[in-house]
Amino acid sequence: MANVLEFHGVDQSFGGIKALTDVSFDIPKACITGIIGPNGAGKTTIFNVITGAYRPDRGSVQLNGQEILGLAPYRIARAGISRTFQNIRLFASMTVWEHMLLSQAPRTPMLSRILPSRAVAERGERMMELFGISAVRDRIAVSLPYGVQRKVEMARAYAMEPKLLLLDEPVAGMNHDEAEDLRQTLQGLRDKGLSILIIEHDMRFMMNLCDEMHVMNYGRKIAGGRPAEIQRDPAVIAAYLGEDA
Numbered sequence: 001m002a003n004v005l006e007f008h009g010v011d012q013s014f015g016g017i018k019a020l021t022d023v024s025f026d027i028p029k030a031c032i033t034g035i036i037g038p039n040g041a042g043k044t045t046i047f048n049v050i051t052g053a054y055r056p057d058r059g060s061v062q063l064n065g066q067e068i069l070g071l072a073p074y075r076i077a078r079a080g081i082s083r084t085f086q087n088i089r090l091f092a093s094m095t096v097w098e099h100m101l102l103s104q105a106p107r108t109p110m111l112s113r114i115l116p117s118r119a120v121a122e123r124g125e126r127m128m129e130l131f132g133i134s135a136v137r138d139r140i141a142v143s144l145p146y147g148v149q150r151k152v153e154m155a156r157a158y159a160m161e162p163k164l165l166l167l168d169e170p171v172a173g174m175n176h177d178e179a180e181d182l183r184q185t186l187q188g189l190r191d192k193g194l195s196i197l198i199i200e201h202d203m204r205f206m207m208n209l210c211d212e213m214h215v216m217n218y219g220r221k222i223a224g225g226r227p228a229e230i231q232r233d234p235a236v237i238a239a240y241l242g243e244d245a
Protein backbone atom coordinates (compact mmCIF):
# COMPACT_ATOMS: atom_id res chain seq x y z
CA MET A 1 0.00 0.00 0.00
CA ALA A 2 1.36 3.39 -1.01
CA ASN A 3 -0.48 5.43 1.65
CA VAL A 4 0.46 5.37 5.31
CA LEU A 5 -2.77 7.14 6.31
CA GLU A 6 -6.17 7.57 4.68
CA PHE A 7 -8.43 10.25 6.19
CA HIS A 8 -11.85 9.98 4.59
CA GLY A 9 -15.17 11.83 4.83
CA VAL A 10 -14.57 13.25 8.31
CA ASP A 11 -17.11 15.56 9.96
CA GLN A 12 -16.31 17.04 13.37
CA SER A 13 -18.59 19.47 15.16
CA PHE A 14 -18.50 21.17 18.56
CA GLY A 15 -22.01 22.25 19.48
CA GLY A 16 -22.99 24.52 16.60
CA ILE A 17 -19.47 24.83 15.18
CA LYS A 18 -18.55 22.60 12.26
CA ALA A 19 -14.79 22.33 12.65
CA LEU A 20 -14.48 19.78 9.78
CA THR A 21 -16.94 19.10 6.96
CA ASP A 22 -16.43 16.02 4.79
CA VAL A 23 -12.62 16.28 4.85
CA SER A 24 -10.65 13.65 2.91
CA PHE A 25 -6.99 13.27 2.01
CA ASP A 26 -4.31 10.58 1.81
CA ILE A 27 -0.79 10.67 3.21
CA PRO A 28 1.60 8.83 0.90
CA LYS A 29 4.44 6.84 2.47
CA ALA A 30 7.87 8.47 2.66
CA CYS A 31 6.46 11.88 1.72
CA ILE A 32 6.05 15.21 3.47
CA THR A 33 2.40 16.24 3.35
CA GLY A 34 1.41 19.73 4.46
CA ILE A 35 -1.82 21.26 5.73
CA ILE A 36 -2.20 25.00 5.43
CA GLY A 37 -5.08 27.41 5.92
CA PRO A 38 -6.11 30.54 7.82
CA ASN A 39 -6.66 30.60 11.60
CA GLY A 40 -9.56 28.44 12.72
CA ALA A 41 -9.66 26.52 9.41
CA GLY A 42 -9.59 23.11 11.16
CA LYS A 43 -5.92 22.14 10.87
CA THR A 44 -5.27 21.22 14.51
CA THR A 45 -8.65 19.49 14.65
CA ILE A 46 -7.37 17.11 11.95
CA PHE A 47 -4.39 16.23 14.19
CA ASN A 48 -6.71 15.71 17.14
CA VAL A 49 -8.90 13.35 15.11
CA ILE A 50 -5.88 11.36 13.85
CA THR A 51 -4.42 11.00 17.36
CA GLY A 52 -7.75 10.02 18.95
CA ALA A 53 -8.15 13.14 21.11
CA TYR A 54 -11.44 13.89 19.28
CA ARG A 55 -14.10 11.44 18.11
CA PRO A 56 -15.61 12.76 14.89
CA ASP A 57 -19.30 12.53 13.99
CA ARG A 58 -18.54 10.66 10.78
CA GLY A 59 -15.68 9.32 8.68
CA SER A 60 -12.79 6.89 8.61
CA VAL A 61 -9.10 7.11 9.47
CA GLN A 62 -6.92 4.19 8.41
CA LEU A 63 -3.27 3.64 9.31
CA ASN A 64 -1.69 1.18 6.88
CA GLY A 65 -5.16 -0.10 6.00
CA GLN A 66 -6.34 -0.57 9.62
CA GLU A 67 -9.14 1.59 11.02
CA ILE A 68 -7.85 3.61 13.99
CA LEU A 69 -10.83 5.90 14.47
CA GLY A 70 -12.35 5.10 17.87
CA LEU A 71 -9.12 3.72 19.37
CA ALA A 72 -7.81 5.28 22.60
CA PRO A 73 -5.01 7.83 22.03
CA TYR A 74 -2.35 5.61 23.68
CA ARG A 75 -3.24 2.77 21.29
CA ILE A 76 -2.94 5.07 18.29
CA ALA A 77 0.46 6.24 19.60
CA ARG A 78 1.56 2.63 20.00
CA ALA A 79 0.31 1.82 16.50
CA GLY A 80 2.94 4.29 15.24
CA ILE A 81 1.70 7.89 15.23
CA SER A 82 3.59 10.50 17.25
CA ARG A 83 3.08 14.23 17.32
CA THR A 84 4.30 17.59 18.51
CA PHE A 85 2.01 20.34 19.78
CA GLN A 86 1.41 23.95 18.78
CA ASN A 87 1.75 24.82 22.48
CA ILE A 88 4.96 23.05 23.41
CA ARG A 89 4.47 20.24 25.95
CA LEU A 90 7.70 19.32 27.71
CA PHE A 91 8.24 18.09 31.27
CA ALA A 92 9.00 20.96 33.63
CA SER A 93 11.95 19.51 35.56
CA MET A 94 13.60 17.28 32.97
CA THR A 95 16.75 17.84 30.93
CA VAL A 96 16.89 17.45 27.17
CA TRP A 97 18.70 14.12 27.61
CA GLU A 98 16.04 12.81 30.02
CA HIS A 99 13.37 13.64 27.43
CA MET A 100 15.27 11.52 24.90
CA LEU A 101 15.37 8.54 27.27
CA LEU A 102 11.81 8.81 28.55
CA SER A 103 10.36 8.95 25.05
CA GLN A 104 11.81 5.54 24.29
CA ALA A 105 10.67 3.81 27.47
CA PRO A 106 7.54 5.56 28.73
CA ARG A 107 6.42 2.64 30.85
CA THR A 108 9.61 2.33 32.92
CA PRO A 109 10.61 5.98 33.33
CA MET A 110 12.77 5.83 36.47
CA LEU A 111 14.70 2.75 35.48
CA SER A 112 15.28 3.99 31.95
CA ARG A 113 16.52 7.35 33.20
CA ILE A 114 18.97 5.89 35.70
CA LEU A 115 20.22 3.01 33.60
CA PRO A 116 19.41 3.29 29.91
CA SER A 117 20.27 0.32 27.75
CA ARG A 118 23.05 0.93 25.25
CA ALA A 119 20.59 0.91 22.34
CA VAL A 120 18.36 3.49 24.06
CA ALA A 121 21.33 5.72 24.93
CA GLU A 122 22.71 5.50 21.39
CA ARG A 123 19.36 6.34 19.87
CA GLY A 124 19.02 9.31 22.25
CA GLU A 125 22.43 10.59 21.15
CA ARG A 126 21.46 10.16 17.50
CA MET A 127 18.20 12.06 17.95
CA MET A 128 19.97 14.98 19.63
CA GLU A 129 22.57 15.11 16.88
CA LEU A 130 19.94 14.94 14.16
CA PHE A 131 18.00 17.90 15.54
CA GLY A 132 21.13 19.85 16.57
CA ILE A 133 20.50 19.86 20.34
CA SER A 134 23.48 17.84 21.66
CA ALA A 135 25.12 20.99 23.08
CA VAL A 136 22.15 21.61 25.39
CA ARG A 137 21.67 18.00 26.51
CA ASP A 138 22.03 18.76 30.25
CA ARG A 139 19.86 21.88 30.27
CA ILE A 140 16.32 21.82 31.64
CA ALA A 141 14.33 21.66 28.39
CA VAL A 142 11.72 24.30 29.28
CA SER A 143 14.45 26.85 30.10
CA LEU A 144 15.62 26.89 26.46
CA PRO A 145 14.43 29.31 23.70
CA TYR A 146 11.18 28.28 22.00
CA GLY A 147 12.86 27.31 18.74
CA VAL A 148 15.13 24.89 20.63
CA GLN A 149 12.24 23.52 22.68
CA ARG A 150 10.49 22.72 19.40
CA LYS A 151 13.52 20.72 18.31
CA VAL A 152 13.44 18.79 21.62
CA GLU A 153 9.77 18.00 21.01
CA MET A 154 10.51 16.78 17.49
CA ALA A 155 13.48 14.68 18.59
CA ARG A 156 11.34 13.13 21.32
CA ALA A 157 8.50 12.37 18.90
CA TYR A 158 10.89 10.86 16.35
CA ALA A 159 12.65 8.78 19.03
CA MET A 160 9.39 6.82 19.38
CA GLU A 161 10.12 5.40 15.91
CA PRO A 162 6.80 6.45 14.40
CA LYS A 163 5.35 5.31 11.11
CA LEU A 164 3.83 8.78 10.81
CA LEU A 165 5.16 11.94 12.45
CA LEU A 166 2.72 14.84 12.97
CA LEU A 167 4.26 18.29 13.42
CA ASP A 168 2.10 21.24 14.53
CA GLU A 169 3.75 24.57 13.58
CA PRO A 170 7.35 23.43 14.14
CA VAL A 171 9.07 26.60 12.88
CA ALA A 172 7.20 29.00 15.18
CA GLY A 173 9.94 30.69 17.25
CA MET A 174 12.75 29.71 14.87
CA ASN A 175 14.87 32.15 12.90
CA HIS A 176 15.45 31.76 9.15
CA ASP A 177 18.64 29.67 9.50
CA GLU A 178 17.08 27.34 12.07
CA ALA A 179 14.04 26.87 9.83
CA GLU A 180 16.31 26.10 6.88
CA ASP A 181 18.24 23.52 8.95
CA LEU A 182 14.95 21.97 9.98
CA ARG A 183 13.77 21.77 6.37
CA GLN A 184 16.90 19.83 5.46
CA THR A 185 16.58 17.55 8.50
CA LEU A 186 12.95 16.73 7.70
CA GLN A 187 13.66 16.09 4.03
CA GLY A 188 16.55 13.83 5.08
CA LEU A 189 14.19 11.82 7.32
CA ARG A 190 11.69 11.61 4.46
CA ASP A 191 14.42 10.32 2.16
CA LYS A 192 15.09 7.56 4.73
CA GLY A 193 11.42 6.56 4.56
CA LEU A 194 9.64 8.58 7.26
CA SER A 195 6.12 9.85 6.49
CA ILE A 196 5.41 13.33 7.84
CA LEU A 197 2.24 15.42 8.15
CA ILE A 198 2.90 19.05 8.99
CA ILE A 199 0.82 22.12 9.82
CA GLU A 200 2.54 25.43 9.32
CA HIS A 201 1.61 29.06 8.69
CA ASP A 202 4.86 29.96 6.93
CA MET A 203 3.79 29.51 3.31
CA ARG A 204 7.27 29.89 1.78
CA PHE A 205 8.71 27.30 4.17
CA MET A 206 5.90 24.89 3.23
CA MET A 207 6.35 25.45 -0.50
CA ASN A 208 10.01 24.47 -0.22
CA LEU A 209 9.41 21.58 2.17
CA CYS A 210 6.31 19.65 1.13
CA ASP A 211 5.76 17.02 -1.55
CA GLU A 212 1.98 17.53 -1.35
CA MET A 213 -0.23 20.07 0.34
CA HIS A 214 -3.88 20.35 1.35
CA VAL A 215 -5.54 23.67 1.97
CA MET A 216 -8.26 24.14 4.58
CA ASN A 217 -10.71 27.01 4.88
CA TYR A 218 -13.69 27.18 7.29
CA GLY A 219 -13.47 23.45 8.01
CA ARG A 220 -13.47 22.36 4.38
CA LYS A 221 -10.64 21.22 2.16
CA ILE A 222 -10.53 23.66 -0.74
CA ALA A 223 -7.49 22.35 -2.62
CA GLY A 224 -4.90 19.58 -2.65
CA GLY A 225 -1.87 18.81 -4.79
CA ARG A 226 1.78 19.67 -5.38
CA PRO A 227 2.98 23.01 -3.98
CA ALA A 228 3.30 24.57 -7.45
CA GLU A 229 -0.32 23.65 -8.24
CA ILE A 230 -1.55 24.94 -4.90
CA GLN A 231 0.20 28.26 -5.36
CA ARG A 232 -1.80 29.09 -8.49
CA ASP A 233 -5.15 27.62 -7.39
CA PRO A 234 -7.78 30.41 -7.51
CA ALA A 235 -9.64 29.11 -4.42
CA VAL A 236 -6.40 29.20 -2.40
CA ILE A 237 -5.50 32.68 -3.58
CA ALA A 238 -9.00 33.90 -2.68
CA ALA A 239 -8.82 32.34 0.82
CA TYR A 240 -5.47 33.97 1.54
CA LEU A 241 -6.42 37.34 0.10
CA GLY A 242 -9.60 37.15 2.15
CA GLU A 243 -7.51 36.63 5.28
CA ASP A 244 -5.33 39.64 4.54
CA ALA A 245 -8.21 41.93 3.60
Ligand SMILES: Nc1ncnc2c1ncn2[C@@H]1O[C@H](COP(=O)(O)OP(=O)(O)OP(=O)(O)O)[C@@H](O)[C@H]1O
Pocket residue numbers: 014017018019037038039040041042043044045046086
Ligand atom coordinates in the same frame (compact mmCIF):
# COMPACT_ATOMS: atom_id res chain seq x y z
N1 LIG B 1 -12.34 21.34 21.64
C1 LIG B 1 -13.02 22.27 20.95
N2 LIG B 1 -14.19 22.79 21.41
C2 LIG B 1 -14.85 23.73 20.72
N3 LIG B 1 -14.46 24.21 19.53
C3 LIG B 1 -13.32 23.75 19.02
C4 LIG B 1 -12.53 22.76 19.70
N4 LIG B 1 -11.44 22.48 18.92
C5 LIG B 1 -11.53 23.27 17.83
N5 LIG B 1 -12.65 24.03 17.89
C6 LIG B 1 -13.12 24.99 16.88
O1 LIG B 1 -12.97 24.40 15.61
C7 LIG B 1 -12.51 25.35 14.64
C8 LIG B 1 -11.21 24.87 14.03
O2 LIG B 1 -10.15 24.96 15.00
P1 LIG B 1 -8.67 24.46 14.75
O3 LIG B 1 -7.93 24.66 16.04
O4 LIG B 1 -8.70 23.09 14.18
O5 LIG B 1 -8.16 25.49 13.66
P2 LIG B 1 -6.69 25.71 13.09
O6 LIG B 1 -6.82 25.72 11.61
O7 LIG B 1 -5.76 24.74 13.71
O8 LIG B 1 -6.38 27.19 13.62
P3 LIG B 1 -5.00 27.88 14.09
O9 LIG B 1 -4.22 28.13 12.85
O10 LIG B 1 -5.48 29.15 14.73
O11 LIG B 1 -4.35 26.94 15.05
C9 LIG B 1 -12.40 26.68 15.38
O12 LIG B 1 -13.60 27.40 15.19
C10 LIG B 1 -12.25 26.25 16.82
O13 LIG B 1 -12.71 27.24 17.70
